[in-house]
Amino acid sequence: MSLLEVSNLHISLRTQDSVVKAVRGVSFSLEPKDTLAIVGESGSGKSMTVKGIMKLLPKAGRVTDGKIVFDGTDITQFGERQMRKLNGSEISMIFQDPMTSLNPTMTVGKQIMEVLHEHKKMSAQNQKARAVELLSLVGISSPEKRFGQYPHQLSGGMRQRVVIAIALACDPKILVADEPTTALDVTIQAQILELMKSLQDKISTSIILITHNLGVVANIANKVAVMYGGEIVESGTVDDIFYEAQHPYTLGLIASIPKIHEESVTLKTIPGTPPDLIDPPAGCPFAPRCDKAMKICHLRQPENKQISGTHRSACWLQHSMAKQAAEKEEHHE
Numbered sequence: 305m306s307l308l309e310v311s312n313l314h315i316s317l318r319t320q321d322s323v324v325k326a327v328r329g330v331s332f333s334l335e336p337k338d339t340l341a342i343v344g345e346s347g348s349g350k351s352m353t354v355k356g357i358m359k360l361l362p363k364a365g366r367v368t369d370g371k372i373v374f375d376g377t378d379i380t381q382f383g384e385r386q387m388r389k390l391n392g393s394e395i396s397m398i399f400q401d402p403m404t405s406l407n408p409t410m411t412v413g414k415q416i417m418e419v420l421h422e423h424k425k426m427s428a429q430n431q432k433a434r435a436v437e438l439l440s441l442v443g444i445s446s447p448e449k450r451f452g453q454y455p456h457q458l459s460g461g462m463r464q465r466v467v468i469a470i471a472l473a474c475d476p477k478i479l480v481a482d483e484p485t486t487a488l489d490v491t492i493q494a495q496i497l498e499l500m501k502s503l504q505d506k507i508s509t510s511i512i513l514i515t516h517n518l519g520v521v522a523n524i525a526n527k528v529a530v531m532y533g534g535e536i537v538e539s540g541t542v543d544d545i546f547y548e549a550q551h552p553y554t555l556g557l558i559a560s561i562p563k564i565h566e567e568s569v570t571l572k573t574i575p576g577t578p579p580d581l582i583d584p585p586a587g588c589p590f591a592p593r594c595d596k597a598m599k600i601c602h603l604r605q606p607e608n609k610q611i612s613g614t615h616r617s618a619c620w621l622q623h624s625m626a627k628q629a630a631e632k633e634e635h636h637e
């Protein structure tokens with residue numbers, strides 16, 4: 305049994321006069337100790353997917369179809385109250401900007417103790433000991449001293465470490481990190497990612513890492529799901545994705561990872577813009593930007609095809625019939 309099983313998830317966002325189909329048929333599973341990276345450009349539906357799972361959707365958002373099973377329990381229909389019990393203790397989430405998730409008027413130690421108080425029956429003395437232990441776990445030196453300090457007395461990187469400590473306070477089964485380094489400078493980003501990697505050996509929490517940067521996931525994740533236009537277009541192990549990528553969008557992302565030896569960090573990007581999710585395309589969402597697009601790509605959505613035991617890709621190139629049809633087409637032209 306998987307720790308988290310998401311099947312055919314659909315999420316819509318109502319705007320004043322239209323409905324944005326932000327997530328369309330997303331399925332994935334998370335096993336204990338997995339680190340799954342969900343990768344895609346902004347607007348691809350990656351944040352919305354996890355917000356839908358955690359019932360943290362904006363007011364206009366709604367899960368319209370699909371099933372979410374967490375640790376054997378179907379939580380698809382869970383209301384806010386039931387979910388609150390899970391959030392923070394069983395599933396924890398950290399966000400981009402540590403300042404928005406910390407209380408500026410309370411010492412960091414107190415903030416960790418508060419979470420422990422809310423979810424665990426623990427004496428104040430044990431709460432304090434655990435808080436210090438957590439600060440040390442996330443790589444904060446002199447944790448006893450930092451315990452009594454306020455967020456503004458800490459650097460940005462240290463604040464993000466505190467946020468991670470708070471998220472881990474109750475030994476959650478899943479830690480969701482939504483672009484946890486975006487608000488930080490590059491050196492600190494690397495340190496936080498290094499921390500997340502080192503945590504994998506120390507704790508048994510599974511991690512879902514959401515990022516627009518495929519480059520950062522190779523060292524951290526064991527599984528990758530690439531999202532485009534509200535769908536998972538390719539998924540697999542890190543090796544599947546980095547060495548055996550099949551989907552033209554994934555190949556484009558890989559090509560746009562800046563090389564270390566390149567002096568300028570100008571990003572190669574994939575030309576074109578993402579699809580309009582108010583009126584999603586009938587065929588492959590990537591077709592207008594894909595240099596391999598065939599006729600069928602514009603007409604029919606490719607099925608998400610199993611390539612190996614771990615590897616899936618939703619692209620007509622994986623269908624031998626489509627290739628034949630395309631060849632025939634070319635022949636006739």
Ligand code: SF4
Pocket residue numbers: 551552553588589590591592594595596597598601606618619620621
């Ligand atoms: Fe490109 Fe067609 Fe594959 Fe979509 S289905 S990625 S358009 S080749």
Ligand code: MG
Pocket residue numbers: 346350351482483
């Ligand atoms: Mg986002």
